[in-house]
Amino acid sequence: MAPKKEDPNSKIVAQNRRARFDFFLTETFEAGIALRGTEVKSLRDGKGNIQESYAEAKNGEVWLINAYIPEYQSKMPFGHEERRPRKLLLHKREITKMSDAMNKKGFTLVPIKLYFNERGIAKLELAIAEGKKKGDKREAVKARDWQRDKARILRDFG
Template sequence: MARPKPTAFDKVKTVAENRRARFDYFIEDKFEAGIALSGTEVKSLRGGEGSIAESYAEVRGGEAWLINANIPEFSHGNRFNHEPKRPRKLLLHAREIERMVGAVERKGMTLIPLSVYFNSKGRAKVELGLAKGKQVHDKRATIKERDWKRDKARLLRENR
């Protein structure tokens, strides 16, 4: 019998986070994926460098790829240093990839990387979100709700 997956991912050290994704998209589902990296990419990530602000994921030929993620060259790398914005393969189960493809093709959703982190075993992971884009009025509602929560917390603190 297969053991159940944990509900929250085991994030020990978060390297990069896409904070804009939660504002621009409704996150429907989350997946944890490994990344196929070269040696200098891992060293650069361990140093806390890397950005996924303008990146996205796509499925090509039955494989998932992380596109446009920026992992800068390692400072002490030699001629075998990596290319900063190369497509990186994401390591997922075939069943998860099929689920993603179905949602992207049928429902018009997109795959957005939410964060890059190292888990407790020291492996680099990407948290992918299956997301649907927000309209302008949805973003306004998000801002309004966030402001109200902030004001409510301030009022509660003052009344104590």
């Protein structure tokens, strides 16, 4: 699978920045989301949070659990539940790949970012991830600090 270029027309609504620190991301997928009208309007306003959310594969379907999309502020009589499970739209082979990975010990499905693509459709970038241990996190911090210091040294003396 070739790496995708970032599209300048896509609008990122929510990002899970902590995911790359807490998990080893092995494979990413792009999924559509089954949303209600007020949820789409709320996301277009830039509101939404996927920090504490995760995805779960059950009965041949994948669900986004605990994603926060606030109610749209209008006089509409029908709203939506803010943290309801939302169905993710994926191909069957992607779903089987995800459920096989979930059956392995220590793997989970982590949402990376929620955005609108160039056609204006809400998409979720999802990754199969393995949890990092404390030592792995320390190593990541050391590597990041060293890269920052190295860049500073090269800039000042190079």
